[in-house]
Amino acid sequence: MPEQWMSVAEAAAAMKVHPRTVERRIAANKIESRRNDDGQVQILVNVPDTIEAPAATPSIHSDALVTVRELADRQVDIAAGSASALVRVAQEQAHRAENQLLLAREDAGRYRREAQMALGLVACTLLAVIVAVGWCAHAITAAKADADSAGARAATAADVARQAVADRDDLRSQLQRSMVGQAKAEGELAAYRTELATVVEQTKRRAAASTQPSTLVTRIEQAFAGD
Numbered sequence: 001m002p003e004q005w006m007s008v009a010e011a012a013a014a015m016k017v018h019p020r021t022v023e024r025r026i027a028a029n030k031i032e033s034r035r036n037d038d039g040q041v042q043i044l045v046n047v048p049d050t051i052e053a054p055a056a057t058p059s060i061h062s063d064a065l066v067t068v069r070e071l072a073d074r075q076v077d078i079a080a081g082s083a084s085a086l087v088r089v090a091q092e093q094a095h096r097a098e099n100q101l102l103l104a105r106e107d108a109g110r111y112r113r114e115a116q117m118a119l120g121l122v123a124c125t126l127l128a129v130i131v132a133v134g135w136c137a138h139a140i141t142a143a144k145a146d147a148d149s150a151g152a153r154a155a156t157a158a159d160v161a162r163q164a165v166a167d168r169d170d171l172r173s174q175l176q177r178s179m180v181g182q183a184k185a186e187g188e189l190a191a192y193r194t195e196l197a198t199v200v201e202q203t204k205r206r207a208a209a210s211t212q213p214s215t216l217v218t219r220i221e222q223a224f225a226g227d
Contacts, residue, residue, distance in 0.1 A: 005034070005042040014045055 011031075012019040022043065025031045032044040 003044050003046045006045050008041055008043065011043045011045045 006014065008019050008022050008026075012022045015022070022031065026033045026041070026043060034042050034044075036042055
């Protein structure tokens with residue numbers, strides 16, 4: 001078969017060796033290798049040439065040494081593979097744990113923000129309630145003060161009205177007494193006038209018959225005048 005480029009695993013399967021053996025041969029420049037566009041290492045393998053025929057004069061010790069070395073390489077490769085697998089598993093677990101930690105931190109931050117928003121909303125609501133209660137208390141106090149003031153003014157107005165009614169009744173009584181006194185005075189004055197007219201008439205009559213009418217009339221007038 002012609003030579004062809006193979007991956008490390010394919011070349012190891014073709015040569016019936018462990019992939020680590022192929023990698024060591026590549027490191028020792030015993031096998032031609034290259035790196036393709038994907039970055040994968042390829043080696044140039046001639047399949048018929050890889051089938052190793054038994055040497056004519058190999059010793060038993062050499063074969064045993066090679067076998068032991070191959071077994072040791074396989075054990076090392078198995079241990080390295082197990083360690084690599086364990087490392088990969090540990091790395092994957094660490095990566096998952098880190099992702100879970102990041103998610104937990106994000107959830108904690110979101111919960112913290114939501115709690116802060118809720119706390120702010122509660123604080124705003126409480127402040128609004130306090131303001132409303134204060135305003136209502138102020139309004140109630142002002143209304144009570146206005147009601148008390150209105151009641152006081154109404155009581156004062158009632159007292160003033162009662163005093164006005166009492167004053168009106170007093171004035172009415174005084175007016176009635178004044179009217180009665182005026183009527184009485186007018187009656188007495190009319191009686192005095194009538195009596196005076198009668199006296200004057202009698203005096204005139206007497207004066208007409210008397211020799212000294214003027215003196216008698218004058219005396220009578222002076223008597224009524226109080227002289």
